Amino acid sequence: MRMVDQPLCLDDFEALARAKIRQDYWDYIAGGAGAERALAANRAAFARIALRPRVLVDVSACTAATTLLGHELASPVVVAPTAYHRMSHPEGELATARGAADAGALYIPSIFSNYPLEDVAAAGGAAPRWQQLYWLHDREAFGAVVDRATAAGYSALVLTVDAPVIGLRLRDARNALTLDADTLPANLFAAQDLLTTRSEGSSAVATQSLQAFDASITWDDLAWLRDRSPLPLVLKGIATAEDARLAVEHGVAAIVVSNHGGRQLDNPIGTLDILPEVVEAVAGRCPVLFDGGVRTGHDVAVALALGADAVLVGRPALWGLAVGGAAGVTQVLRLLQTELERVMALIGRPTVESIDASAVRRA
Ligand SMILES: Cc1cc2nc3c(=O)[nH]c(=O)nc-3n(C[C@H](O)[C@H](O)[C@H](O)COP(=O)(O)O)c2cc1C
């Protein structure tokens, strides 16, 4: 692998992070489900779609600034929910929250954070934050997390719906991945439960989620969540037009088109290829967010042109965290913003709103 001193792009951050994160944790972060076809497809999809540059447009003042559910953001790049940030850095989600705040970005901490959601909220200060949720078997424990997020100043709940069970993560099974005592989820579960749930052919992480997640919930259960909290509800993990329509009919505030970073269903299609059908089905009735394989400002522009209102980055934020703590997260987000603004100038679209369908050509 090429040696990198000064990271100039996200690939450089990945190379630097890899050298800092222990192998079984690295595999958990980098890996996908099954043969990792979905993981590869997410990246491959970007290679098939080209931008259409317009010239002689005034691009002397390009800005990536945008608004999402009332939040003013420096760019349309949001920090995706990812579990266990202490795998990447001892300050974990506290550093991620600070780093995102310094970049003017929205951060969505995972319910599987290594620091309690109240502490993560405090670390982010006045910056916007949404709380990610998995629907837990234990309805009272689940409700308690919802109440805590509502009380701690989170401004939306992001329910992840593509993980009724966890995907088949072969890397984790081969590594018999278990979490160290300092990397346990802080919002839930007794530490001891986790350390003792290792089972053959599986991993502690997989076993834990099988026990914790309620695989029986349906669209009808969303009413319970809406009764429990007044916060806007975002559904993450929508991958068909049918479900996008149902989500809108159920009054969600936004949806996230996602295949969970290729970690769940090992489908040989990238989320970018799914985005247009979802955008068409939603027809402007709520914001559509997108994630999966966004690694450059160019990628961000392509997703926006295909109809996304914002994109999430998962692994790249963890690379920044591993490389430089809070400052590393800020650097990764600023790098994407700078790259996006350069691409905006080069395609003659000086604002986020101006990056419309005419900005892409499909090969
Ligand atoms: C290490 C890791 C942990 C993740 N944990 C969660 C999680 O707790 N909740 C969730 O909704 N998504 C989780 N995801 C999925 C991300 O939110 C996001 O959909 C995905 O990482 C986007 O793809 P990208 O990594 O290519 O940017 C996780 C992803 C990774 C890589």
Ligand SMILES: CCCCC(=O)C(=O)O
């Ligand atoms: C119990 C696993 C939750 C984290 C997660 O969503 C992921 O690893 O993708």
